[in-house]
Amino acid sequence: MATTIPAADRTRTGPGSAPPGGADHRTRQGRPALLFLTPFLALYLLFIIGPALYGLVMSFFHTSMVRPGLGEFAGLDNYAEALGSSDFWWAIWHTVWFTILTTPPLVVLALVFALLAERVRRGRWFFRLAFFLPYVLPSAVVALIWMWIYTPELGLLSRTVDTLGGTAPNWLGDPAWAMVSLAVTTVWWTLGFNFVLYLAGLQDVPRDLYEASAIDGAGPWQQIRRITLPLLTRTTTLVVVLQVIASLKVFDQMYIMTSGGPNFSTRSALQYVFDVGFTDYRTGYAAAASTLFFLLVLAASAVWLVLTRRPESEV
Amino acid sequence: MALRGSTHDRYRDGDGDTDRDRRRSEAGALASSVDRRMRLFNHCCVGVLLALALLWLVPLAWALDTSLKPNAETTDPTWLIENPTLQAYRTVLADSDILNWYVASFVTSTLATLGTVLTASMAAYALSRLRFRYRRLVFWLVLAGLMIPNQVLIVPQFRELGSVHLLNTWWAVLLPQIPTAIAVFVFKQFFDGIPRDLDEAARIDGAGFFRTYRRVVMPLSRPAVSAVAIFSFVWSWNNLLWPLLAVTDPDLMTIPVGLAAIQGTYGIRYADTMASAILGALPLILVFLLFQRRIVEGIAGTGLKG
Known part of the structure; x- marks a missing residue:
């Protein structure tokens, strides 16, 4: 998950908020602060920060699912093994490939759809419904529907291609097509989110810029190229980075629709972790693979953080 | 325009x-x-x-169309339903554990939503309004959580909950989903925008911090509350990876885990499969129709993304 943290007003020392007595004031607010923070922090430390550190420690041990305790100290063995494993690199590559296949259409189509929708005066709810409804559906529902559509010979897509005179491939069964098919499903499923982000971004483009350019004789294309797109740069950065992060975290579609197949050609990084951790019971190794995957996502998140905002200015 | x-x-x-x-x-x-x-x-x-919109609706429409046909006629390449029937829905409701899954999803998602809204808004209130010693540290700790995808925590979380024998209970599904760093940020950002004069006035009238939080700040934060609530609910309801690991007992499974598990069990009974998909989608379609505007505003205002 990620968020934009829009510039909050930094003038937070309004009248009356100045501490009426320095250190004394500080201690008076320390106790209520503790009470307010405890429920969140307790759960947060127990289920997020704790496991994160535990996982990091585990990644340096030969921990196994079938034995209690951490097991033998492994040093960097787990990392060395992962980095030397072709299965691991294939899984990373599948994840990156999936990200490459999904990000451009999910950004470009969302932008195009939003630009079109901006010109609609009536019945906007219908377009929101059509494009956004899939986004709120569980992955399992999406997967079941698309597996039926992709069914060889009997499925809607295969039949349509056959009717048009082509030869439908085995969408999910052919290693050359499986990832593309998963990408198409994903575009259908999640486009609505980016669409809505772009619609919001478009609302911030000042109307009078269009009016002024229309007086200068600018046509719609020129307006889009010279006004809309440059002013949407911030939104586009946000959409791209959020999309890259979301795509890297792919698991559900592959897990349900192809189980990583055919012949492991769609096994994602997270499924690799899942397989080595929960099928091979190699917990320590799975933790190391998780950590490496985390670094990949972190790199993408870091880009987002640098490009959007420096949060320390809000403290 | x-x-x-x-x-x-x-x-x-x-x-x-x-x-x-x-x-x-x-x-x-x-x-x-x-x-x-x-x-x-x-x-x-x-x-x-x-x-394009009509094209986008085709998969859902086709699923609905298929689910209303008798199993034997689903392979006819036509949208026309010659013998419309609800048999597939009856089969799914009678044969599968889907009703249990509804209960599991409903209970865990509702509690996760309440937990997230309550704990995150309280923490955000402290960060936005109170001065205390480790404020900066807490802020950075929460920020760190923003960077950690829940997915990389599955291995240690699984061992942790296993060691206290909570696996295969709703607790295991629920608890890790409550602390949501991003919800704290959404609330903090919203609280920062509320003029402090309002709660200062309440404080002068003798209200304590908790009263101020409950009576002044929270009622003014409806948009933030509804955005966080709706997204927590949808994420929690749709979460697959964690509940898949946490629960293996079919009676305790949530809708996504259950649907993933029966995937394939209906074989070529496509009407039954589609009926189960439609039934699984129904609650969220309802949520969407009820809160369409709020969901869209929530995304636009915060860039929340699962």
């Missing part, structure tokens, strides 16, 4: 200079030709978008 008309209005108030008048009328003529082009362009846009 809002391109028409205003170009002319802009040229109405002038000072009578003839040269300028001429330029004005030229500009007006140009503008009206641009106007016509623009209107034509807009019509084309609407047409294209309508076609």
